[in-house]
Amino acid sequence: MPTLDELLEHKDDPMKKRLQRQILKTVMTQATGTKLETVRQTLKPTFEMDTLKDELYEVYSALLNSFEGKAQKALAQRISESAKLIVNVENDGETFVNSFKTR
Known part of the structure; x- marks a missing residue:
């Protein structure tokens, strides 16, 4: 890790600035990707209806x-409409979770 004196010594060097910018961009992209994956993994189960589907099937x-x-x-007919709503919720949830992107 460079010291502050070393950074200040090359502060006007365009190549050094470009390299620092690229390093910063890489580090930020990696951090964002990690956090985004955590958000996806947290949100995904909230839209899954597998256990609900099993219970509804028995009741229906x-x-x-x-x-x-x-x-x-x-x-x-009403049961069929309810089943379509459940499928739509799952699809909308999947679309929502996958809509988060990093640059």
Whole structure:
């Protein structure tokens, strides 16, 4: 690591400045990438619906078997709409998490 005196001695050297800028950019990019990955890993589980899907499937199956005729068809339609919403939440969450970029 250069000392302050060494840095001041070459403060007007354009090559030295360019090298320092490149080093700074590299270090900042690495730090940002690490922090970004931490954010992604933290956010990703909040949008996963696997456990919720399993529970809903059991409840929906029990409900569908409890009804017949028009009531069963209406319930099946609502269940289908709910399933589409769950898929949309997962897709939106994945899109949101992947939207974070570094330069």
